[in-house]
Amino acid sequence: MSDFTALGVEPVIDHPVDTPERPQHKRLILPTDPDIQADWLYEEVGGITEAASWHRSLTVHVHDNGQNFPLEPNAVLWTLASVWRGAPLDHLLYGRGVITGPEREDRGAYEELPPQFAEQALRAVDAATDWWIEHDYDLPIWAHDPTRSAFREAIAHTRRAL
Template sequence: MTLRTALLVTPLPFAPTKSTPTEGSTPLHLPTDRQQDWLEQQIGGGVRTVAYHLDASVHVNSDAVVLGQQPNPVLWTLACAWRDRILPYGHHGPALITGRADFSGTYLPLSEQMANQTQKALKAATDWWLEHDYDIPLWPINPASHRFAQAVAVTQAAL
């Protein structure tokens, strides 16, 4: 089995089709050197790293909104589930989930258990959003709307 060290979470399209990927994330191998360059390449620009879980780092594009990158409600849903609250802001663009950084600032790979658990939760979130695709364009306008609490609950149940 190949160790999944990082998970790429891409935004869902505004108009999902039958060919829309439904896994929620794509496993990638996290390099041990030149990580900053690799992270920037994967997310399309400057990296901002946030922590929503003790065992994971979430890397997003710091200029995603300015660059016009698509909303990423699946990532938002996972972040809410990890924080156990509805976050009042959205996420845009692709994101990478890795393990936390060590003392030298190098990001560690996700453990196999953490990668599997996170993939399961991302799949649940993706399935909910695809089932409710009419809500995707509304989501970034008001992510705190009560209608999205169900997406978070489904994702938390998968954790």
């Protein structure tokens, strides 16, 4: 049983001279009350959220206008979404993201992250984060070409961690 029901995924921030610092991803407790949940997600991602599901048991929430805000590209979250989708995403994800369980249509809210997927998501986040920090030379070109072979390598590395 995991001790969290949602996972906050921070972007790896590249520094021009130094190796990127390891972001502090957060183990979160998702409010189950639909009236509170939307405000909570808004606070966690820093604005109006956009949700997408690339896995039947997981939902990724990001800022709906992160690119124009502008927020940092989130290579870690992009990698996870690409792993779950089974192919590289052709667009970027920006800013802090939150991973929850699937949407419950009957309640107008999202389910808690199932315990078996909470631990799996945490392993994947750690693997993707480690890969991006180790390969920090690729971060400056991130916004220009997410189809480069290095990005496929990040996906393969993360998939192996699952």
